[in-house]
Amino acid sequence: MNREVLSLTNIQTDKVLDAKGLACPMPIVKTKKTMNELEPGQVLEIQATDKGSTADLKAWCDNIGHQYIGTIEKGEIIHHFVRKGGEEIEEIKYPHLIENEELARKLESNEQTIILDVREPSEFAFHHIPGSISIPFGELEQRMDDLNKETEMYVICRTGNRSDLAAQKLTQLGFKKVFNVVPGMSEWKGITEKLID
Incomplete structure (x- = not known):
């Protein structure tokens, strides 16, 4: 993703979640709760400072059926963009x-x-x-x-x-x-x- 060209003003979001200063698993926990408030197709911006949040959110989106749109980093803040999927599916848990x-x-x-x-x-x-x-x-x-x-x-x-x-x-x-x-x-x-x- 070319971070030079993209700016936060170019991306339409329906809700912003402040997860700055939170460490794993709290950005995911707060994201799950906030996604429940959105309609399918709406976009959530998650503002985080935890460097591990990118991999965590991508994997969670793949697992639950939401679309991880992308990331923009501005200074210490990582802006994640996630689009809510249509059907909420049961989150898969590893059995072993x-x-x-x-x-x-x-x-x-x-x-x-x-x-x-x-x-x-x-x-x-x-x-x-x-x-x-x-x-x-x-x-x-x-x-x-x-x-x-x-x-x-x-x-x-x-x-x-x-x-x-x-x-x-x-x-x-x-x-x-x-x-x-x-x-x-x-x-x-x-x-x-x-x-x-």
């Missing part, structure tokens, strides 16, 4: 789950595990499970060759939302043994490490 406690037990017993952390690099830098692989959700398709499709993989994010979408995507791309970790890093009580001092 593992709870935090069960994953912690696997790690304690030194079972061979691959943990894929799909949060943004800044989230990973401050707090992650030792040995986990950092591939932000928005980079997953470009970096899937870094992963073995036959290996058992545990996908984690902050709350289980991004990892749910990532697990669905990996399964669509041919990965065989994928599990979504719930409720994710927001409630992880096991060992963590950080990349910064």
Whole structure:
């Protein structure tokens, strides 16, 4: 998208949602609620500052049946544009789950595990499970060759939302043994490490 040519004044919207300063999963939570107030075909502008919101909103729109129109970045603010789909469909949830406690037990017993952390690099830098692989959700398709499709993989994010979408995507791309970790890093009580001092 050519951000030089597009301007906010060229895009007609029916409603504006202020999600500035909110981190995942709140931009999606607020977007879901606001979309329920719109008629099919109407356009919502979501103003956010969370860098991960672009990948999150695109995946959510694909999953639920809305159209992700595009993004314009102005300074620190990301302006997302979403058109409400006609029929509201049931949001698909990835069926293969593992709870935090069960994953912690696997790690304690030194079972061979691959943990894929799909949060943004800044989230990973401050707090992650030792040995986990950092591939932000928005980079997953470009970096899937870094992963073995036959290996058992545990996908984690902050709350289980991004990892749910990532697990669905990996399964669509041919990965065989994928599990979504719930409720994710927001409630992880096991060992963590950080990349910064």
